[in-house]
Amino acid sequence: MATFRRWLPQIALMVAVFLMLLVSNPREDLPTVGAIYAGMLAFSAMSLNLLLGARLRPVERLFGGMDKMFLQHRQFGYLALAAAVAHWLSPPSFPQFLAACDDLCKSAIEAGEIAFNTLAILGVFSIVRRWTFRGWRIPYQWWKWSHYLLLIAWWLAFFHLMQNRKMPAVYQQMAEILGLIGAACFLLYLLGWVLRMMRTKAYVVETVTRDQGVTGIRAHPRGKGIRHRAGQFAFIRARKPGLREAHPFTISGGEDRDGVVQFNIKGLGDYTKRLHADLKEGDTLVVEGPYGDFRYPDREGRQVWVAAGIGITPFLSFVRSMPDQIRGKVEMVYLVKTAEEAVALEEFEAAAARVDNFRFTLHPSAEKGRWPGVTPGPDLKAVLFCGPPVLRDMLKKQFGRKLHFEYFEF
Known part of the structure; x- marks a missing residue:
């Protein structure tokens, strides 16, 4: 169920494009209709990735934080690549419209081929970057600059979509509608770039x-x-x-x-x-x-904060700005291998002495052994976590939506 929810935006896009194609009442054979669907889906996913890459705050809030928004950005990239491969392997063919394909149309067809090659190369590059080869991985800056080349792939796909006249008018109208939506996403991407400069x-x-x-x-x-x-x-x-x-x-x-x-x-x-x-x-x-949207709930009830390693940083900002009186009860545990590794330990201890209803515990595993975990109960309202993915996934299985965290994997 959690995996389904994680891929829900991509599933929603697939359904939306399918319904849009269905309304046109397609009469061609299934492979041809499937190829048209794959091409339009690939462009739509690329356009939505532009919107997500704009880092607009309303979109960030819609996805529950930039960490989750960038996770969706990655998944839309996977969808765009998979759909583009399907479209390239079995492109639609309309022999009856060959005469209508002028030089501009032919250029649009060639642009689609170049767009696919560019997307495929950069997509594989992004996937490979997540792997480590004998302690070495592709440097972040290489990937970042190569990622901007996806704008070229999008523009070529946009030209291919808008000027490829070698198909029935009903499909061309759909292509132009998706092209206009994509152009709006591109304009919002430019707006986001301007706003980022201002921020x-x-x-x-x-x-x-x-x-x-x-x-x-x-x-x-x-x-x-x-x-x-x-x-x-x-x-x-x-x-x-x-x-x-x-x-x-x-x-x-x-x-x-x-x-x-x-x-x-x-x-x-x-x-x-x-x-x-x-x-x-x-x-x-x-x-x-x-x-980001990582914050602690300011309400009655019990909440537990779990920090592991350098995942202490957001909690450090919490205690530095925490008032002397808070609603509810906060139990915080800081997981480290040894006490010497703890960051700003004195600040957390001082906060525990200063703030009513705030309790702090340091858990050095070398001394105390394995951490027993969070004790559940009917009064537990939220668990906040920042640390390694393995521990995060364990807590997520136990507490579901009560767990608040950021992926921080972008």
């Missing part, structure tokens, strides 16, 4: 701390900073070689009006290790955001 602010790095492989960053804005709430994240990059690619990180503090932001970043990949080694006080940090 991008320059900061000056005040302090950089390094402890147990975790880089702590505190920065103040040059001019007006971003406005965010506890639990949100931002894309950050630095204006220096090796750190110019934007990556998402949770904002671990700085919800005050002075615009200061704080990050606690674990050196796990190439970029974060360079950040750990090269970022200095006085450097310029470029921050885009905020994004």
Whole structure:
């Protein structure tokens, strides 16, 4: 059931395009109708990916956060690739309309072939990037820049859809309708790009701390900073070689009006290790955001917060902005291998002493063994989690919709 819900947007698109084709009362043979359906489905999925890539806040809220929106972005990409392959393997044929295919029509047909090849190459590149070969994987920046080439594939597919006159008028009308919808998605993508530039602010790095492989960053804005709430994240990059690619990180503090932001970043990949080694006080940090919808429910009842490893960062922002009085009861557990690995332990202990109804427990597995898990009960209203996917999936099976989390896999 969970898998069905995860793929529900793609299923909805498949049904919508099918119903649209069904209304046209197709009279051709099944392979021909199927090929038309696959081609229109591929273009529709590519267009929706443009809309998701725009990072518009209403769309983000519709999907329940950017993490889930980008998960859908990836799945629409898989759908577009699969539909394009089906369309390419068995393209529709209308010999009776060959005479109507002028030079522009022929160019549109060739554009469709180029669009498919481009989509196929970049799709396989994106899939392969998720694999690791003997400790090496395709660098993020290679994938990011190659991803922009999908805009070329979309434009070629758009031209193919709008100018391929070698088919009955009823199908051409459908193609033009989908083309106009796709053009609207492209315009919204451009709008999103403009809004992202407006949400991008320059900061000056005040302090950089390094402890147990975790880089702590505190920065103040040059001019007006971003406005965010506890639990949100931002894309950050630095204006220096090796750190110019934007990556998402949770904002671990700085919800005050002075615009200061704080990050606690674990050196796990190439970029974060360079950040750990090269970022200095006085450097310029470029921050885009905020994004995300990870927050704790402000209501009566019991809730449990579970942080594992560097998944502590959103909870750190929670306790830094938490008032002395909160509704309900919060039980927080911080899972680490050893107590020495804990980040900002003193802040959580101070919050437990300061805030009524907030209890904090550190669980170092090397000392206490395996964590027994969350104790369920009728008074349990929510479980908030940030950490490794294996533990997240275990909690998801146990608590279902009571579990609040972000995928953070984009």
